[in-house]
Amino acid sequence: MAPRPRSRLHVPHPPARPGDPVDFSYVRTSPAGEMPRPEVAAPVATLAPLANELVRVLGDDHRAVGAWDPHLEPDVLQVGLRHMLLTRLFDERMQRTQRQGKISFYMRSLGEEAVSVAQAMALRPGDMLFPSYRNQGIYMVRGRPLVDLMCQLLSNTRDMCKGRQLPVMYHWKDGNIFSISGNLATQFPQAVGWAMAAAIKGQDDVACAWIGEGSSAEGDFHSAMIFAEVYNAPVILNVVNNQWAISTFQGFAGGEQATFAARGPGYGIPGIRVDGNDFLAVYAVTQWAAERARTGSGPTLIEHVTYRAAAHSTSDDPSRYRPKDEYERWPLGDPVERLKSHLVALGEWSEERHAALAKELEEHVTKSWKEATKFGTLTEGPKLDPDLMFEDVYKEMPPHLEKQRAQLRAELAAAAAERGAERG
Amino acid sequence: MAPRPRSRLHVPHPPARPGDPVDFSYVRTSPAGEMPRPEVAAPVATLAPLANELVRVLGDDHRAVGAWDPHLEPDVLQVGLRHMLLTRLFDERMQRTQRQGKISFYMRSLGEEAVSVAQAMALRPGDMLFPSYRNQGIYMVRGRPLVDLMCQLLSNTRDMCKGRQLPVMYHWKDGNIFSISGNLATQFPQAVGWAMAAAIKGQDDVACAWIGEGSSAEGDFHSAMIFAEVYNAPVILNVVNNQWAISTFQGFAGGEQATFAARGPGYGIPGIRVDGNDFLAVYAVTQWAAERARTGSGPTLIEHVTYRAAAHSTSDDPSRYRPKDEYERWPLGDPVERLKSHLVALGEWSEERHAALAKELEEHVTKSWKEATKFGTLTEGPKLDPDLMFEDVYKEMPPHLEKQRAQLRAELAAAAAERGAERG
Amino acid sequence: MPKMNMIQALNSAMDIMLGRDPSVVVMGEDVGYFGGVFRTTDGLQRKYGEQRVLDTPISEQGIVAAAIGMGVNGLRPVAEIQFADYIYPGYDQIVSELARIRYRSASEFHAPVTIRTPCGGGIRGGQTHSQSPEAIFAHVSGVKTVMPSNPYDAKGMLIAAIEDDDPVIFFEPKRVYNGPFDGNPDQPAVPWSAHPKGEVPEGYYTVPLGKAEIVRPGSACTIVAYGTMVYVAEAAARAQGVDAEIVDLRTIAPLDVDTLFTSVKKTGRCLIVHEATRFGGFGGELSATIQEECFWNLEAPIARVAGWDTPYPHAFEWEYFPGQRRVGAALKALMEAA
C-alpha cells in the first residue's frame, strides 16, 4: 500500500536557476485576438475568463487582431514607439552613468516599457498616476523634460526632490504623477483614496497605480482591493508581473496556483491578464478599465505579464539567481521590437526610420545629460544648500528644526574655516 | 440623450436599518444536498462552484441529504447538540452576570454555535486552534471546565490569564487552543506559520483559525492567504460571516460583489461557502478541509454564512443600527434548533430529552459559577497578587521590573497602612 | 457659555468644520450611521451625508492610506482609529507615507490628514483598549502629535488640527471624555459641566497646536503632564500641599519648550507624569530636553512617574494606573531632595 500522503512545506522553485536550461512552460499564453472584449458595464461575474487567459492583440505575424485591437492611428503608434525607445535609451545611459559613479543608484525598466508607455497614453492628462520605481515611461509620455529627471538622479541643485530622495524616486504635481516611495506597495491603497476623493468631488478623473508582483504580497494590496471594491472607486490597479522580485520569482508572491489577475474576481473586481509586452493589448485593456472607472463601473485589476530583463537595480547581479539567457527566451518578446515590427508590417515604419529615431533620441539624452550636469553632480559642480534639509518636514519650520539648522550652519562654517586654515 | 454615467462614491447599505422591514434577499442560498463533494485532492480550479454556492446538508424537512452528509452517528450528533446548548446557556448566564456587574465585559456567540462546535468536533485534539473572541464553543468541545473559563471572566485568583486579559480572551495550551488577542485578524497569519512549522517538522496536525468577516479586511488576512498558498500550509482559514461587524454590515468588508469564500480561488486556495448554522454541513466541510491539509493538499478557506444574533458585546446596543427582528427572519435559522430537529426527525431526540439536557446544563453552569466565584469576583473575595503584573513580560524578570514591583509593593503597603490608620 | 463634555466638544469641532469646509470628510470604523463607538461622530452622517461621513472597512492600514490619497486629492480627511491600541496596522502608512510626502516631494504634494484616536486607560479596557502610544509618534518627524485634556482644548485643537496643512495625530484621553478624573476611581465622577474647561463656545475657534498651557501656576516645582494625568497631578499636588506649577503639554510634538523651560527655571524642580509605559516613553524626551536647558537651575533630579513597563493588565487597573498616590510620593521625594 502506498504511504498516506502527508503535508509538507512546499517551497516554490523557479523553473530555472543559473546553469539550468531556461523553461517558461509555466507561462500560459493565449493566441492573439482570441479573447472577447466585454462591455465595460458587464457584470463582474461574467468577466472571469479575462483573469485567467491572456489578452493579446499583436500576433506572431505582427498584425493586430481581435476585439481588443484599439485601432490606433499609425502616428499614435509611432509616438508610443518613440516613448518606449526613449525610455530604454534613457535607462541605458543612466545605468552607464551610475557605473561611472556619477549617480548613486539606478533602476531600469528594460523589457517592461510597454506597461508604462501604453498605459499613460491610454489615460487622460488629468488622471492621477501612482507609479512604482519601474514606471519611468509615464514621465516620457507626460512630457517631463529628461533634464528634470536627470537632475533628480544627480540630486543636484535642480533636483525636484531637493536632494531628499534616492535616484528614480521622482514626482510631478503638474503632470499628475505622485511621488514614488521606497516602501513597496504603500501607494496602492493611496491611489484608491485619491479615486474615492475624485468620486466624492464628482471629478471625472481616474487614478492608476502600479505594484510589482512581488510587492503585491504586502497587506497594502489587500487594503487597496477592499477599499476599491467597497466604494466602487474609479481606479486602475496594475500588478506588473515581471516574474522576479529581486531574487525570488513570482511563485513566492502567490503566482503558482493562480494568476495575479485572478485575485480581482475574488473581491468582486474584474481582473484582466494582459500581455504586458504587447503595446496594443496594454493600451486596449487600460482604455477599457479607464472607461469602466470613468463611467461609474468601478475598479479594475490588471496583471501585466512581462519580464524584468534588467537587473533589479544597480546594486543587483541577477546572474546569481537566474539563467543569463532567460530574457532571450521569454515567450512574449520585446515590447519595442514588437511594436516596431507591427508598424513595419503596417508599412508605417522602417529600419531606417528606426535607426534615425534612435539616433535622435540618443542625442536628446546626451544633450539633456550635458544640460543636467551643469546643475551639479554627485562629485562636482554646484551643490544643494544643506539648509534645504530642514525645509518641508512641516509646512512651517518649527523652532527645534530652526535650531538644528543653525547648528548645522555653524558646523559647516567651522569645517570651512578649518579647510581654509589648512589651505591658507 | 441620457447623461453619460459618471463615477460616484458607492456607499454600501445594509438591506435594513432600525424601523425598516427585514430583507435578507441578498443572502444567496442553495437547496440542501445540491453541491457535489469533490475529492480532497481535486485541482483548485475545479472547485470554483464551492465558493459561490452554499454547502448545506440539513434540508427543510430536517433530514440530512447529499454528498456532504458526514453520516455521523446519533450519539455524535447528540454530543454536538450538548456542546452547542452548553455554549448558549453559558453565554446567556455570563451575559446576565455582566449586567449584574460581576464581570466587566462579555461577548456572546448566539446563533453561531455550530461554527465552533462542529469544527472543533471535526478536528483532532492535536490540531491547533486559533480562535477569535466568538469561538467559545471550541472550549466546550475540547472539555475545558466551565469553572476555568469563568475564573478568566472574573479575573480572579484562578484566572488562567492571571488578570491580564479582558474577559473572553482565553487560551489553553494543553487543549491546543491559542491565546485570543484583542487585535483583530492578527492570528490568521500566525496560524499559517504554525501550520508551516507543522509541515517542516513532519507533524500530522493542522492549524485552524477564525476571523470575522469584518476583520477579514485587515492586511493580516492577505498575509495569511499568501503564506498559506506559497507554502501549501496545512491550515483551515475560516471567515465567520455573521453579517455584522459592530454596526457595519458585511458589505463594508467587501461582501457586496463577491462572497468571502470567493477570495480563496483568487489565491489558488479552494474556497467553500457553507451554511454556518447547519451543524452537519460545517462538520463536513471542516472534515474535508482537514483531510486536504493533512494529506498535503494544502489550505482551505471556509466562509461560514451565519448571523450574529447577539449584540456585538455587552458594550453594544444593536437596536441602534439594525432591525430588532432581523434574527427571527434570518433565512438559515438557528443552529441549535436545526440540529435538534434533525435528531428528533431521526427519532434520536425529543422535547423531553431536550428539556432535561437544558436543565442539566443550566445546573452545571450554576454549579460552575458558584465554584468559580469562590476564587474571587471583581468586587469580592480573594484577589490576584498584584506582583503578577510584572511576571511573564519576559521569561525572567529584568531588574527594571523588579524595581517597579518593589515600588508598587511599597505603594500598596502605604495605602494599607493608611487605611489601617483611618480604621484604627 | 454652553457646557459640553469632551465627546460633544469633538463632535462640535467636526460639525463646524464639515459645515465650513466642503473638503472636510470624516471617516472610520463605525463612525457613520452609528456615530462611533464612543458616539463622537453622532449625527454627523445624518447631517452631512454619506459622501462626507464614511463608515470604513476594518483596516487601519486602509483607513490611513485612503485618507492620504484623499488628502493628496484636495480633501481634509479626519480619520478615526477606534482605539489607539489598533493604530499599529496603520503605522507604516503614517511613518513611511503620511509623515514623508511633503518632504520627499519638496512640498509639491502633502496630505492634511487628522487621525483621531482614543487612548489611555482607566476604563477597564484591558491591554488592548488602554494604551498610550504617543511616544512612537513623537519620534516621527513630519507628523504633529497632540493630546488635549479637556473639552475646550479638544474642540479648539481639533479644529486647528483639521485646518493644519500638516498631518496631526490627535490622541483623545478617553478616561476624561465625560469629566476630569483625578485618579481615584472610588470618588463620584465629576462631569465636565462642573469644570470651567467644560464651557465650550458653540461656534468656531481654535486652540493653537504647539502651545502648552499652565493650568495651575505655582512656584515650588513644575509638573509636566498631559491628558488624564493633568488632573491626577493637580489632585496629588493638592493632597501633598505642594505649590506646584502644572503644565498641560497639550501638544507633544512639536514641543513648546519655552513654556517648559520658563517654568522649570523658575521652580527649580520638575516632575513628569504620563500614563504610557515609562521605558522609552515620551517622559524621557521631556526630561532630557529640560535637563539640557535648565540643568543649572535644577535643585533636584527631574523625576518621572509613568505606567509600569508591562502591558496594561485588566485586573490590576488601579495598581497599574499612575494614580495620586504614586504621583504624590514622587512629588514628595522631589520636594525633599536636595
Next chain:
Amino acid sequence: MPKMNMIQALNSAMDIMLGRDPSVVVMGEDVGYFGGVFRTTDGLQRKYGEQRVLDTPISEQGIVAAAIGMGVNGLRPVAEIQFADYIYPGYDQIVSELARIRYRSASEFHAPVTIRTPCGGGIRGGQTHSQSPEAIFAHVSGVKTVMPSNPYDAKGMLIAAIEDDDPVIFFEPKRVYNGPFDGNPDQPAVPWSAHPKGEVPEGYYTVPLGKAEIVRPGSACTIVAYGTMVYVAEAAARAQGVDAEIVDLRTIAPLDVDTLFTSVKKTGRCLIVHEATRFGGFGGELSATIQEECFWNLEAPIARVAGWDTPYPHAFEWEYFPGQRRVGAALKALMEAA
C-alpha cells in the same frame, strides 16, 4: 583566531545555530537561494536545505506573523527584515502579538523569535534605507532590543538572541558590516581584519544580552553610544584629546543601567550619541535615567548628539550624519561646561 567581518560573523552565528538546534529556521525576503541582499545568509540554504532556510513573500507583516506561529509551534525562527526601514508593516505583529503572547497567556505560550534587520545610514541609501528605529521598539515591553557594533559581539549576541526564549529585535548597523567607521567617509575604509573585534571564534559562544561594554575606559566623561556611533565617538574623543570613557550599549532594552551609572558617577559628565533622530529618540530615555540616578554627580548637563529631526536625506548624507565634528563639538562643550 579567525578574522571575520560582521556579515561573516552573523552568518557564522546562524550556521552554528542551524547546526546545533534543529528547531532553528532562517527566513526572510531573498535570504534563501540568494543568501540575502547583504549576503548575510549566504550558503545557509545550500547547507541546511529549503525547509530550514526559507525565502518568503514580500510581506513583513506575514514574515513576523509566520515566525510567531512557528515559534508557538516549537521552532526558533530567525527572521530577516531586509532593511529596518521596512519593519513598520510588521510593527503591529511585533507590538500587539510577539511582545504580548507570553504575558497574556501567563507563559503558556511564547514565541522565541529573533528579528534581524540592518539599520542606520552612511551608505547613500536615502530615507528608506537608512533609518534607526530602535526607540519605537525600546518602548515596547516584552521584546528585547539590541544593536551590536562589531563582529565579535554580533556573533555572540545573535547566538544569545536565538537561544533566548524572549523575542529579540536584532539591529545590525550596516555601515559597520565591513569595518569600523569613524564617521569620516573620505578616509580609506578600515576592514574588520585590522580591528581586535574582528577576531571571532569559529565555534559557539555567546555574548550575553543586557550587558553594555566599556570599549574605552576613561575618566573625563562618559560617552554612551551604540552601533556605528561607537567608532565615531572614539574618533571624536581622540581628536578632542578627551579622556572619555566610552560605553557601547549593545543592548538597548533591557538596559544595563549599572554600567552606565557606575561610569557616569565616576566621570561626572555624559554625552549620548545615536544616529536616530533626536526628538523622542532613545537618547531621551538614556539621559533621563542617568540623570535620575547620577544627578548629584553631574558636573554638567547630559548632552545628546543625534540625527537631525528630518527624514534621512539622500544628498546631504554627511551633513545629516552625526559625525566626528558634531560629536566633537558636543564633547568640547560638555567638557567646558561648569
